Amino acid sequence: MGSLEVDTDVTRAVRSALAHVELRKLPWRERPCEPWAVLVAETMLIQTQAPRVAEVYPHFLARFGTPAALWSAGLVAVLEAWSGLGYYRRAERLWRGAGIIVERWGGECPREEAMLRTLPGVGRYVARAVAVQCGGLQGVPIDTNARRVLVRAVLGAPATERVLERAGSALVEGGDADRLTQAIFDVGAQWCRARPRCSECPLEGSCRMCREGLADPWRPGRPQGAYEGSLRQVRARVLRVLLRGARGIADLEELVGGDAELLWQALDGLRSDGLVEDDGHGSWRVPQRPRGLPEGKSDCGDRNFPLGSALDQEQVS
Numbered sequence: 001m002g003s004l005e006v007d008t009d010v011t012r013a014v015r016s017a018l019a020h021v022e023l024r025k026l027p028w029r030e031r032p033c034e035p036w037a038v039l040v041a042e043t044m045l046i047q048t049q050a051p052r053v054a055e056v057y058p059h060f061l062a063r064f065g066t067p068a069a070l071w072s073a074g075l076v077a078v079l080e081a082w083s084g085l086g087y088y089r090r091a092e093r094l095w096r097g098a099g100i101i102v103e104r105w106g107g108e109c110p111r112e113e114a115m116l117r118t119l120p121g122v123g124r125y126v127a128r129a130v131a132v133q134c135g136g137l138q139g140v141p142i143d144t145n146a147r148r149v150l151v152r153a154v155l156g157a158p159a160t161e162r163v164l165e166r167a168g169s170a171l172v173e174g175g176d177a178d179r180l181t182q183a184i185f186d187v188g189a190q191w192c193r194a195r196p197r198c199s200e201c202p203l204e205g206s207c208r209m210c211r212e213g214l215a216d217p218w219r220p221g222r223p224q225g226a227y228e229g230s231l232r233q234v235r236a237r238v239l240r241v242l243l244r245g246a247r248g249i250a251d252l253e254e255l256v257g258g259d260a261e262l263l264w265q266a267l268d269g270l271r272s273d274g275l276v277e278d279d280g281h282g283s284w285r286v287p288q289r290p291r292g293l294p295e296g297k298s299d300c301g302d303r304n305f306p307l308g309s310a311l312d313q314e315q316v317s
């Protein structure tokens with residue numbers, strides 16, 4: 001599969017169809033050339049559905065419109081503003097990344113893939129997404145939606161990441177990578193889903209799977225396990241309580257129904273993600289400063305966020 005050929009006729013036809021896809025109006029598309037705004041949006045979108053991100057993103061960005069604003073707000077305020085998105089590890093990394101941007105580049109978020117990759121939590125997909133939208137990179141960042149569309153519409157067969165990136169680059173070779181990438185995402189989100197809706201899809205006439213009557217080459221990943229009773233749920237509960245202030249281990253044990261093993265698993269995971277710390281006196285809390293950055297760069301003393309926040313029921317990973 002590593003040597004799978006990209007058919008130029010199919011590529012041309014799919015490109016042409018993509019150029020006519022009407023793009024969805026999404027809040028992060030209103031500031032397409034600002035790398036910080038794109039970095040925030042793409043970080044949120046990694047593990048959260050677009051409609052949920054669309055609710056949180058405008059408020060988050062209004063409050064933290066620059067890396068310096070996010071960094072100086074402190075981790076507690078950032079986690080609170082992240083409420084509703086789940087997977088809080090992303091928020092902690094984004095916050096640390098903001099500190100690095102301030103320290104290293106005077107608060108100017110980079111737009112080059114290689115520089116972005118040096119930030120915590122910024123993987124190949126997010127770095128390329130920012131570089132395509134803001135840095136002129138002619139390629140397609142490969143997320144799950146893009147992967148489904150490329151596998152079905154362009155390649156007609158399962159493929160490695162390397163082949164997918166080659167297929168994406170061939171698609172945008174003539175320019176307009178940013179718009180074409182958005183169109184791929186929208187096709188993947190609206191029609192080319194796990195169960196494809198080909199008869200309504202704007203790519204139907206050009207799609208390789210449809211035109212050649214191929215068996216579906218998409219291989220879905222493992223479904224996520226149940227949330228109720230999971231380690232993820234315990235992590236969310238613990239973090240919610242600690243956002244309100246430091247707590248002793250006995251309190252936390254009670255919170256999780258006395259399951260000490262599950263509690264320690266949650267605390268160990270949250271601690272290694274930099275989301276909680278032991279204060280050295282038997283209590284746990286959300287840290288005042290991130291690891292690995294100089295002290296005095298962040299004033300996290302203000303914990304006056306609304307109590308009873310929507311952290312209940314959320315996922316933390």
Ligand code: SF4
Pocket residue numbers: 149152153187191192193196197198199201202203204205207208209210
């Ligand atoms: S026509 Fe069907 S398989 Fe092809 S891109 Fe559209 S939804 Fe996916």
